[in-house]
Amino acid sequence: MANNFVVFISYSHDSPEHKRWVSELAVKLRHNGIDTTLDQWDLQPGDDITRFMERGILDADRILVVCTDNYVSKANAGEGGVGYERMIITKKNIEKQGNLKFIPIIRQTLTEDKTPEFLKDRVSIDFTDDNQFDAKFEELLHERLLVPPVQRPDVPHIESLRIKNYRALRDIELKQLKPLTVLLGANGSGKSTFFDVFAFLTECFTVGLHQAWNKRGGLKELRSRGCDGPIEFELKYREKPKSPIITYHLSIDENTEGPFVETEWLQWRVGRGGKHVRFLNFERGTGSIIPGEKPDKTGTPIKEQLDGTSTLAVNMVGQSAQHPRVGALRRFITDWHLSYLSTDATRQTTDDGPQKRLSTTGDNLTNVIQYLQERYPERLEKIISLLSDRVPRLEMVDTELMMDGRRLLKIKDAPFEQPILAKFTSDGTLKLLSYLILFHDRQPPQLIGIEEPENYLHPRLLTGLVDACRVACMMSQFMITTHSSRFVNELYPDEVWVLYRDEQGFTVCKRASEMQGIEQLLDAGRKLGKLWMEGFFEFGDPLTNAGGPKRNLHAH
Template sequence: MSIQSVTIKGFRSVRNITLPLQQLNIISGANGCGKSNLYKAVRLLHEAANGRLSEAIAEEGGIQKVMWAGGHRAGDRAKDPKRMILSVEMQHYDYQMEIGFPEPLISLFALDPLVKKENLWLSGYQRRRMSELMERVNQAAFLKNVDGERVSYPMLLTQEDSLFGQLADPHLYPEISQIRETMRNWRFYHEFSVSSSSSMRVPQVGIRSPVLSHDGANLAAAFETLRERGQTETLLTILQKAFPHTQFYVEELGGRFQMMMKKEGVLRPLESAEFSDGTLRFLCLVVALLSPRPPYFMALNEPENSLHPDLLPTLAMLIAEASQYTQILVTTHSPDLAKMIQTYREVNHIQLDQKQGETVIVAIS
């Protein structure tokens, strides 16, 4: 269920881009060229599948802040209403969602998105009606059910969210449900919170966690789960390579877990509250990439941030190794990290630039 390509139209600095993806992908470019915008656009597809489209757009400042702010170009259909289009082509399915502005003067909720259209097709049929599994226009939808019949969806949809987030009786629509679960399985990691009040710096209730949360809040539980599930040797080898003469472990305090560190020359163990920002972020990346439950797809947005250059070779090796089990997309402004990753595995390297405010692809190698 790997992603073949992602098309993004009308999102922030992205007017119209199609990203061809392979098993291991790197997006690079100068600061401000739009790398994070591509990452965020792909993440919106994941959030839509989780029923969080409105919340995710609100976190970005509302619909007005995420729409393309540039002018029309030659070939644009200027008479059409302004739309953001997110489309993903997978091995067997194509999915597309069109998002527009709310109607003016009708509601105070002017920052909410409106899902205008939503479609799901079997791939390889040029998106014809015969291959259509889902067609949604505004609040009405037609779905192909378990018997292969095209039926009207019996519920009136709310326009602020994807049909995926409102799908009832998923067993009646198995293929649509399968795509929803696939997109929910994707993982995204960016800027782990490492402030003094971060959840990672204080003991947390420990439950088995084969998946690191997107903000790293369950780091200690995910670390211990990884260790107990037979990844001890790999985990310790990587950490010894990155932090020589240092031991990391989890301390249990009445059901609450806390990361601890013993360092040669330091007379007492250090608690996670005393870890450097870079150490915490690196631990999160290690646990995410070694997950005992690998996702179909994982995106890392500028993972080199706050890391010492000495940690980059180990990070590159870890990303390359993880790509054997998970399709990976890495955005980075570090040419060194990109080169290091390429020494381990073949990479689909997409280089970006920004011209007149528009994010463009300048090279694919």
């Protein structure tokens, strides 16, 4: 199948839940290499809607028609956008395009008419049972869209995170985290501190507890003001979808010799109704671990003495093939990518040669592009194509080896014949290029954290950036902070957490979907980011009560 194979999705805006279902279907299609056209992504305010529908339907290789009672009724009656699309998809056009182009998808129908009249003779796919979604998607992908099956790696997913005594995070817990999680809040509300938790844990595993601890000023600067006891992290995660939840607990304190691990343990429960098994349990450098692929109570614990009290048991024991569950967590945490992207860093010249993955600052951007040029030119071509869709006139991204061994990054835009050096390229172009390279890594980080990705980008590009994040979420979990209402407009309320500092100065958080009236306003067609800016959120407004709860949340 050609790389430019295009699918257009025709559907009715029945409800926010239905729109989200269609969006998630489109994300999965894009992740599997299908260039999918969806109004939620590709139709901007002020665009010509009729032209969008005409071009989308006529130019697409396949048209997915998502059938609900509402869609069928509107199509048969010729009403609204669905009715206009029905006019475009005439019987003559169907006959001309052949039987393969139009694929009815049955999503929700209570009447006998499962599809519109013009698709009565088309074989449909039944997506009404969400429990069968994966199987039906495979049928759509491989049997109807003819995409060859590809074995994809299982991606770990953090289900919840609890943090205690870490700076302003005295006791905070985020539950039922989504593949895309976005934090909002006034300046100083604790977003960056939450972000730093992931950086701190990664550094504990990569450079060691002492260095990560001292870099942040030690216990005096790290422990929540006026609080006693150790700093604690508790992470609940799955190694792959539907696998048992594993809980990782890490407690750190400090004495005259420096930081030490007070307690560290791992536990899970295998099977329904089974009891929790703590298969790794350490305290101050001494403990035990149950080996094996599926450690349970029948296993014999092996006693271990670590190199010191500041050594993390998971980091040391996880290097042994005897302990695959521990090793999986170690690989997961050390693979996290916390982006501190600097456009100045991306402009650097380098002589280090090709490199596989973008660094946290982006200072090896030229090296990664060189790697893609030499090893995976088709992947680089795809990235440049995506970038050119967002940056007008951009034509080429290239690297050039200088006489002194350094390599320069060059970017060419139309109508000029000669490319310019990266140091003269706009910050926004370099930032988008860096993000696209990170998202399209052949083995992307299993968790990606980004602070304020909207910086330097035109507001209308943020829809596409959220789209790119959603596609990348198939292989990576995202943690993002933002101050952009445009970015938030493209999110679902259960993906958004709002933070504020209480009267004691500690961070409190709440999911947007749990705030009074938000779901109802979204059902009425309002945008989430606009609701945030217009004061409908219960807190998070820096000009009202210092970002805290509104004393009288007035009706709008």
